[in-house]
Amino acid sequence: EVQLVESGGGLVQPGGSLRLSCAASGFTFSSYSMNWVRQAPGKGLEWVSYISSSSSTIYYADSVKGRFTISRDNAKNSLYLQMNSLRAEDTAVYYCARDEEAGYFDLWGRGTLVTVSS
């Protein structure tokens, strides 16, 4: 089955760190660029970060630049998001999404909830 499964979310204090993972299966992970998209409680979708298939190109939203690091391991069919210096406004469900090179996200995971609170 073609799917993405996120993990690693949880409760963390402000200023803390968390590492999210996204396990891909059912397709050739190494052929696709990937993204992280988040959704704060009751809010809309916000794009967070992009990584190309070979990791040669990486982008971040201004809101997370310098604090979050995206990476991938094609041998393990996995995508990661290292989140440091977390703030209350980073509280959200984080989705990994497969990037169809025509510019849309054609496969989404179920998401993992990150709560930043003391």
Next chain:
Amino acid sequence: QSVLTQPPSVSGAPGQRVTISCTGSSSNIGAGYDVHWYQQLPGTAPKLLIYGNSNRPSGVPDRFSGSKSGTSASLAITGLQAEDEADYYCQSYDSSLSGSNVVFGGGTKLTVL
């Protein structure tokens, strides 16, 4: 404030037709970037509904259609059904932004009366 503007809510009775607008500017939709639409059912992840302005992925009913003109795009749903009640998001790119330039609309909640 989202770069792409959507109405916060729309509603319609079963069987009716509703449209959801997505208004941009000359740096995104008006610049020629494609518009894509996602459906998010309550408590679930977003799902691709329309790609490339008007194309439906396999499995999406033809009750859903998309169009684009100038600096705006629209999603139309005909023969409204109870299971269409969801949040809908448009997505495009914006040349005025740095990095990947991905932008989403603020989302529209569709209520089936």
